[in-house]
Amino acid sequence: MARSKTALKPVEAAVDAETRLHDDHHASLRLWLRLLACTSQIESRIRQRLQATFDTTLPRFDLMAQLERAPEGLKMSELSQRLMVTGGNITGITDGLEKEGLVAREVDAADRRVYRVKLTAEGGRQFRQMAAEHERWIIDLFTALSPRQKKQLMELLGELKQQLMTSKGE
Amino acid sequence: MARSKTALKPVEAAVDAETRLHDDHHASLRLWLRLLACTSQIESRIRQRLQATFDTTLPRFDLMAQLERAPEGLKMSELSQRLMVTGGNITGITDGLEKEGLVAREVDAADRRVYRVKLTAEGGRQFRQMAAEHERWIIDLFTALSPRQKKQLMELLGELKQQLMTSKGE
């Protein structure tokens, strides 16, 4: 889970999992640890800023992001698929957002097992503000890379992702 | 954390956060979502296998990994830094491992606030087995990339990481 969060000391004192493994072999393992370190670091900062700036959390933001591009609402099960988390989890996050009036559950006339979850007007307003800020943060975090490097990274990760998707059942 | 976990359907049906955003602009945002998708997917598989094969969890594994390369033991605070999680968290994970006899807290004679946490003999045995298997999983997950691609990816992530480390305080 999320795993690995907070900060490292100044650069020299930085001691993370990756730095700790320098055998020369183990190329894949070292690559994995670096990948994880980057992702965790970025995710951690986004979480912190969401909390500090908007007093919300990443899962809530992610859920609202899905709803924002689905004006007719989404079923809980669709949210579960798109956020790649289990259904039980969606129940809890939706409960929270509903309590704050940012989303609403509507019963589906055609299938009474189903809830259609929608962003409320207020939820939409708040989300659009957060999304704009969120993108600025991301852009900022990736300034280290030139457009060309971003493209390269995008492609390499594309290959990796492709394999991960297809080697599902193995 | 961790966020995003489980599986996607067969390739065509795959609907993840990234696929859902194709505006052409937003290069950084799309890169971030792809990075996150890859990391989450890999992490999820490692977790599943650790659970299925060794009935343990990733945080426990990570903690033991740190101890394995520190025969004289580590302080709780050192574990906290290295695993990049808060101290309160280390207490809980250590409690669990201690209860199962895989690690031991030893009081430090010089400073009685401190615990030195060590792997027990049994803990070391179990960890070495898991580590070997774990590396095989990682290697397997990265077979999509040639050695040359791995090197490239490693370098690109290195640049990214470098900036993330230095732009700490802002």
Place this chain on the structure above:
DNA sequence: GCCCATTACTTGACACCTCAAGTATCTCCG
């Protein structure tokens, strides 16, 4: 037309994780 398997969601137990507050110990400075 009924029944059973499937699907949609909720609930509860457990593991992680954070933060903030609490306790114990150390260290330094006057």
Place this chain on the structure above:
DNA sequence: CGGAGATACTTGAGGTGTCAAGTAATGGGC
């Protein structure tokens, strides 16, 4: 020496995640 402040760890509340079991509604086959 003695007390203030820093450091090491624990605890507790709250959010996120999993899995498995429970409830409710649907729908297809006989």
